[in-house]
Amino acid sequence: MDHTSFLERWFRRAALSIIIVFFMFPIFWIVLMSFQTNETILRSPPSMSFTPTLDNYMAIIAGRLDSNVASMGIDFVNNLMNSIILSVCSVAVALILGVPAAYAFARHKFKGSEDIAFTLLSFRFAPPLLVLLPLTLYFQEIGLADTYLGLVWVYQLICLPLILWIVRGYFEDISPDIEYAYRIAGHSWFSTFRKIALPLAGPGIAAAGLLAFIFAWNNFIFALVLASADKQPVTVGALAFVTASGIQYGQIAAAIVLSIAPTLALALWAQRYLVEGLSLGAVKG
Amino acid sequence: MTAQLHLKTINKKYNPGTAHEVHAVQDLDLEVERGEIVALLGSSGCGKTSTLRMIAGFEEVSSGEVDIDGRRIDRLAPAKRGVAMAFEGYSLYPPLTIRENIAFALKSERLRQSEVNTRVEQIAALLEISDILDKHPNAISGGQQQRVSLGRALIRRADLHVLDEPMGQLEPQLRAILRGRIKHYIKEHELTAILVTHDQTEANALADRIAVMEGGLLQQYDTPENLKNRPANIFTGAFIGEPPMNLFAAVAEVVADRVDLRLAPDIALSYPSTAFSDELQQRIQQDQGVMIGIRPHSVQLTVEGLPAEVYANQWLGDQTHIAARFAGGSIVSVVHDLALPKPGDQINLSISAHDLHIFDNNTGEALSHGGQLA
Amino acid sequence: MSAKDLLIGIDAGTSVIKAVAFDLAGRQIALASRRNEYTTQPGGGVEQDMNRTWRDTAHVLAQLAEEVPDCARRCAAIGVTGQGDGTWLIDGDGEPAHDGWLWLDSRSAATSRRLAEMDGSRVIYERTATGINVCQMRTHLCWMLENTPDLLKKSASALHCKDWLYYKLTGVLASDISEGVFTFGDFRTRDYSPDVLELLGLSDHAGLLPPIIDGTKTSHGLTRGAAELCGLVEGTPVSLGLVDVMCSALGAGLYDPAVLPGLTILGSTGMHMRFVRDADAVVLNDDACGYTMPFPGGAFAQMQTNMAATLNIDWALGLAAQVFASQNLSVDPEQFLVSMDDMVLDAKPGSTFYHPYISAAGERGPFTNLDARASWTGLDQTTTWADMLRAVFDGLVLAARDCYQTMGSIPGEIRLTGGAAKSRAFRILLSACLQAPVRTIGQPEAGAAGAAMIAAVQQGLFRDIAAAVDTWVTPLLNDAVLPDDRLTGPYDTLFKTYLETRLILPKAWESQAQARRELTR
Known part of the structure; x- marks a missing residue:
């Protein structure tokens, strides 16, 4: 039964509209910008009427940055590939390490288990710069600086705690008796984990993986310090648009649109699981 | 096997x-x-x-x-x-x-x-x-x-x-x-x-x-x-059975050919000593006091017997639970008759030695059931 | 041209011979019946004219065919069952060699006792899982071997009642898996056992026994002669059913592999059956009594019988009526019975104990004692007439528990038929005593229905017996009477005393029987 009054409904719609405009407008504006030249962007007052152009996208894909002063090379597509490689690998490693660990923390209380779990979470508390300086030195020492491996390793500081703590909650929500029922029917610990716990925590694992992916994708500081030009992701690569001869707003906009496109597509596709996973919990015992 | x-x-x-x-x-x-x-x-x-x-x-x-x-x-x-x-x-x-x-x-x-x-x-x-x-x-x-x-x-x-x-x-x-x-x-x-x-x-x-x-x-x-x-003990006695067993503290007095289980200064269950085995008589005499248990189904309403005053009764369709004040405490009896005492009525109760459970007051262990050592 | 939408079940019982037409869903369409006749002879003989039995059967079939429009052509198949045990001998020409012996025949009482006490009797019991008694063909044949060897010599086949009818209907000599196996067979192999025949001393006469067939798999066509006599079509498939108690068990809901129920039939005599899922679950008892009969498939029914069930109530009420009559008062017997339900339920259980062995033939289940007699024990001056009647009712339900307990554990659900099923008091008391829900069934012709179900399975109308039961029987089961928690406890106590008393009574019976013999001498 809907008991809400007309006024209440009206207010609710208005509030929702404001929120949507507030969050969506910048994205909307960026998309608009990406189809304009620097001149039309910088006109005052700003106007919605312009002749759309694909020049910005062409330039980025071609890797040539043309300004009114000079033209320089920029390897944006390579940056995009780096972002994908780094994020996918980091999340994959974090899932492989984190899901079994989360299961262990959820199901098997052992001496110090809480302490270890908390220590892992505390990686997220420290400012990245705190660990970056020593890490840079160590990495240069052992040859991990400016390698994908080194970056993926460092990215675990972002992904692993996230996955560990979210997925642990899901495992804890599954009634242990469901697993006991399976084990007592003659199945091993591992097959119980694989056949019962994993599928039941599936939505949660997917949600955690997606969040970790977005965090990894958006990371800036680790890559800025530890990666050279040919390993840097889009977040760092975007800096190249700030040139001595001015800021190429149109191209920056196009680059941003291209760089948020993968995460946006992923988020849209996974929306169903995300909502299910983050709001419902796994199973009601 | x-x-x-x-x-x-x-x-x-x-x-x-x-x-x-x-x-x-x-x-x-x-x-x-x-x-x-x-x-x-x-x-x-x-x-x-x-x-x-x-x-x-x-x-x-x-x-x-x-x-x-x-x-x-x-x-x-x-x-x-x-x-x-x-x-x-x-x-x-x-x-x-x-x-x-x-x-x-x-x-x-x-x-x-x-x-x-x-x-x-x-x-x-x-x-x-x-x-x-x-x-x-x-x-x-x-x-x-x-x-x-x-x-x-x-x-x-x-x-x-x-x-x-x-x-x-x-x-x-x-x-x-x-x-x-x-x-x-x-x-x-x-x-x-x-x-x-x-x-x-x-x-x-x-x-x-x-x-x-x-x-x-x-x-x-x-x-x-x-x-x-x-x-085996007071716990199981009280736990098993519905309504629960009636429990009373009692002191045993063996006088000539009778055994009295005194529940209060003026109230005692009196039995011929033949109702209890010799060993049991010796045992309960040694103890300062014992706990006796009687199942509500074994508490009989009789013409002669110990006086009690009904304060509640509950008809369950085929049996009645009668609660009465007795020996400074409360006792429940289950009867099948239709002629029922009402709250306030004086009734007389009797309890056969055969239905008596006696427990050790300190350990709670059962000493006897129906007059024979447990 | 009309479809084959009828099945006919024949049930040639001891008191009535019936033919019942059912539709394919098991609803009764028509019934024709005729009283059965048999003669009782001095010395315990109870015989029945075999040819007349066949004529009576043909007659009820013809009557049914007349009653049901287009019956002959609509009839898909016929199932036949009949009274169990007994011995019906035929000669090489297929003509009766004598008048058939009924299960009631007690001429072989001494033989029965001798067989039960001989060395190999335990082996026979362990093979057939059925105790030796005076009703059975194996006892009869042993008696004939000793007393009338000429009769055996001129006989070509030894049949049971339904086998004889099957022979007359189809011209095929056969016996079914129930009577063939529990009399001479091995319940594990479901075939005749040479060891059993050897121990009985009947090896030389094994040729008398017809081959065993399973009516759910094999049928034979109605002969032309039989078809003409019965008003049916030649070639109509006929299936040999199980013995009548097994067909009744099928029709009354014993066959239920999921619930594993028990079936209690309380007419004048009592029968307590337990559904047994396979041979491994058959429970043998030390007293070597009771029957174990195979169902088609892998299951069995185990049963214990009481020689007297409602006979006890009839007797007690008859006694009261005699008292009235002696004072020139009269009571309406119908009304008398109905008025008892509440009186019995209100009476106090356990104020006296009654052991319901009122039959002059003693008791057969769950122990065998020809001298067993009924008794009220534990009377005192406060015992009322209602208490005594209550004791009779209680005696019957306690006897049921006695039987079930001997056969293993008490089934989780009891299905009840027979005259006593009509009494509410009886259903309540039985349920409390057995601590199991009691369900009655709305199937007055369970025996004929069971025979028709076997024919239906043979015809492929159902995948197996269980599927036939789902359609024919399960919908007819009535709601359960549940055990009354307040009564179940008292019945545990009553049963303990009932059993203890029953175990010390044989001494008294023996001495009483001795006294009776001396006094009548």
């Missing part, structure tokens, strides 16, 4: 060595014969569920040993113990249909598919869940889920079947129907079963022997009949 299940002095401590230590099960010794149905009966927190989980392998045994047919199992993984279990929380596997939930219990038996189907359909018919076999667990009621969980345990041919509160969620009508069926099924298939319940009726109806537990300690392990007629 070898003991099918043998619990040898098992203990369970939670959080051992800490301030939160709980000694849930203490020095429990229990033997369950092959083909026997045993109920662990007690209120919540008495240790019965911990015991069950130690047998199934979901809790570690703090000390002691669990044997099945002489094979030690308390160190084995649950899958290797040969135990089937019905969980109180049902624990059905949500993505599977009811049919698949029941059938997966049979996977380890490696049967032909047709055989699996027949077995599933039979157990479903037994438990009246044939109509929901193709539904999913979230689409059925709690009572149905419980029956599925029960079916998943009973369908197996395990060495031991453990059932945790197997019928708690069923409506009374269905419970009455299924109790008999399940008992017969267990006997017909010569299964050995141990079940946990807090319901006396259920324990009496299903079990060959009942282990009464309280505070982690086994109070008495006996047949339903002996639990009622020969309670």
